[in-house]
Amino acid sequence: MAHPLLADKSGMKKLLLGNEAIVRGAIEAGIQVVTCYPGTPSSEVPDTFFRLSPEGDYTFEYSVNEKVALEVGGGAAISGAMTLTTMKHVGVNVAADPLMTLAYVGTPGGMVLLSADDPGCHSSQNEQDNRYYARLAGMPCMEPATAQEAKDMTRDALNMSREMSAPFLLRTTTRINHLRGPVEFGEIAKLAPAKGFQKNPAQYVPIPAFARTMHVDLLAKLEKLREMAENSAYNTISGNGKIGIIASGICRAYLKDALADTGLGDKFKILELGFTYPMPTRMITDFISSVDKVLILEELEPFIENEIRIQAQKNKIAVEVIGKENPNLPLNGEYSTLNVTAAIREILGMEAVKVDCCEAEEGLPMRPPNLCAGCTHRAAYYAVKKVFGPDAICSSDIGCYTLGILPPLNAADFLLCMGSSISAGSGASKAAGQTVIGFIGDSTFFHSGITGLVNAVFNQHDILLVILDNSTTAMTGHQPNPGVETTTLGSNPMQISIEAIVKGCGVNEVRTVSPLNQKSTMKALEELKAIKGVRVLIAKDPCPLFARRTLRKKPARAAYVENQTDEVLRVMEELACPAFEKTANGVEINEILCSGCMLCLQLTKDIKARKRSS
Secondary structure, eight states: OOOOGGGGOOTTTEEEHHHHHHHHHHHHHTEEEEEEEEOTTTHHHHHHHHHHHTSSEEEEEEOOHHHHHHHHHHHHHTTOOEEEEEHHHHHHHHHHHHHHHHHHHHOOOOOOEEEEEOOSSSSSOOOOTHHHHHHTOOOOOOOSHHHHHHHHHHHHHHHHHHHHHHOOOEEEEHHHHHEEEEEEEOOOOOOOOOOOOOOOOOHOOOOOOHHHHHHHHHHHHHHHHHHHHHTTTTTEEEOOOEEEEEEEEEHHHHHHHHHHHHGGGGEEEEEEEEEEOOOOHHHHHHHHHHSSEEEEESSSSHHHHHHHHHHHHHHTTEEEOTTSSSSOOOOOSSOOOOHHHHHHHHHHHHHOOOOOOOOTTOOOOOOOOOTTTTOOHHHHHHHHHHHTTTTTTEEOOSSGGGGGGSSOOOSSBOOSSTHHHHHHHHHHHHOOOOEEEEEHHHHIIIIIHHHHHHHHTTTTTEEEEEEOSSBBBTTOBBOTTTTTTTTTTTTTTOOOOHHHHHTTTTEEEEEEEEOOOOEEEEEEEEEEEEEESEEEEEOOOOOOHHHHTTOOOOSEEEEEEEEEEHHHHHHHHHHHHHTEEETOOOOEEEETTTTOOOOOTTOOOTEEEEEEOO
């Protein structure tokens, strides 16, 4: 029996996650190729495709980074395949190079790039607004507001992309990716196999002579796409009155809730924008000409607001535009129904309503994010700190291990982006002459760490790189990378050795250890401390969650405190393992949380191991 997302049952309704709805939309369009690099809040899209791949009629791959994912997807679309490429918003920065040219050469098979933006930085290093990438690259942009729209827009964007030979940007935000809502299924298209690449250098090889013409063609194509936006069912006008509201993306859902809650729905004329680039300027101009003032609801940058101010100035329309200068509508973070309610009450001259929110009970313990109990990264950080002391500079990277920033580990002093640990660390070492240790995970090493390592070797930098190889891409949900032995669907037949790559990059001093073996890890670190230049420690041991869930490894023993001593207290405070607890009896180790890593046993004789009670 086929998975429900693959079922060809038009009219069937399912309660879907926004990311699952995107998968269904692509399936309805007849998707043939899916490429990705996982990243929250987009990860459930490729993960769902991955789980469905044994049954699905499409090709799927976890690419090593976003640039590669877009290039593989772009090549497939150029060769006639219906293609979806997914990533989180910062991943588009990595993919920006091919993206800027992809709109020039076109995508005859049909292609959508999912950019999952993260207002509020729930799991990201910034909250950039990728609608600007659509404008910069010359790509149409669509922004869903519900799970149903996430499905429908994905399908329609793919179909329009195929029709216009233009890549589309599907811009979601965290709230859309992770909401759950009813979705009515449509028919699944049965596309003929891709025709294959049709040679046409004037279209697909952007040497300057061709690129100049391509840009002219792209500008003409954008005007045709603008006309599609003018007539799109995703851009609608409703209501009456001299006060207007223009809303895009998830703000449309907030607005509907706010109007339902306040009963003020009959006070406004509303323009909803789901197809937001190229902007339907004729529709916008007509709309703002019909009202005295207009409130703009959009998260992050004033992308639409600025366009409306331009149209008002160009067309000499005397309309008051209310946008980001309103304190209820900030440039940062997510909006909410409360934000929107406050803004619409203010535009009507109504007093703000104080909302009594539930206050947290006093005295609750603080619960900062922490490395998991038994996380192998903790063992590596502990050993590095013991050998190098607190003055060494730690250049961190993107992954679970960034949580090493917290005390007592204090193992992250600066971080720029994916793969920057060794290159930024090299710069810091060169400038200040301080001891610098870079930390990078296995997936991030494949993503973009290799080039930094090659650069460090070539330029003879002085840095110790610790590759924290936990055999999976842990932070985003245990997705495979080229170095893993096992995936959720079985063994990896093409495992690539990190140690061989490191040596192939020209690094002569390489040690591979299990960080859970503190004696051998510290011995290797002492050896590397005595050496100058680029040297690498590979700290390899599986993520305990991955080991339990995928590798089916269950620890037979758990640690326990045999004697209540100052040494036990020291180990608890230096490791900060969540399995430690302070109780009325002193320090204890929670057997349920204990992963059986036995790191603490190596640090004091007062902690022992015993067989688990269950």
